[in-house]
Amino acid sequence: MQRFYGGDPDGWLNLPLRWLRAYQAMYGPLQAEEALLGAQIGMAADSNIDHRKRQKVLDGWRRQVDGSTRKPKAKREPLSREEFERMMQSLGMVSRG
Numbered sequence: 001m002q003r004f005y006g007g008d009p010d011g012w013l014n015l016p017l018r019w020l021r022a023y024q025a026m027y028g029p030l031q032a033e034e035a036l037l038g039a040q041i042g043m044a045a046d047s048n049i050d051h052r053k054r055q056k057v058l059d060g061w062r063r064q065v066d067g068s069t070r071k072p073k074a075k076r077e078p079l080s081r082e083e084f085e086r087m088m089q090s091l092g093m094v095s096r097g
Contacts, residue, residue: 004030 002012005023012020040057043049079087088094
């Protein structure tokens with residue numbers, strides 16, 4: 001746990017038990033997060049991986065570096081005329097006659 005949270009061994013030995021249990025509870029998720037990061041690093045470095053998948057990983061890291069937690073909005077295809085008319089009718093904005 002010292003690897004993730006820092007501190008010195010003496011500090012860990014004198015830590016209140018409830019804090020130690022809380023840190024211990026998070027140890028598994030921290031290890032999993034580290035393993036996923038390792039997999040992402042390998043994927044980003046592998047030239048055989050589809051460039052879009054690799055770019056998605058790199059974009060996520062760039063957002064973290066920039067401090068942005070939001071993903072960019074997905075681009076949507078414009079509605080066809082028929083889809084638009086059905087949507088407007090379902091909203092009651094166009095008469096059905």
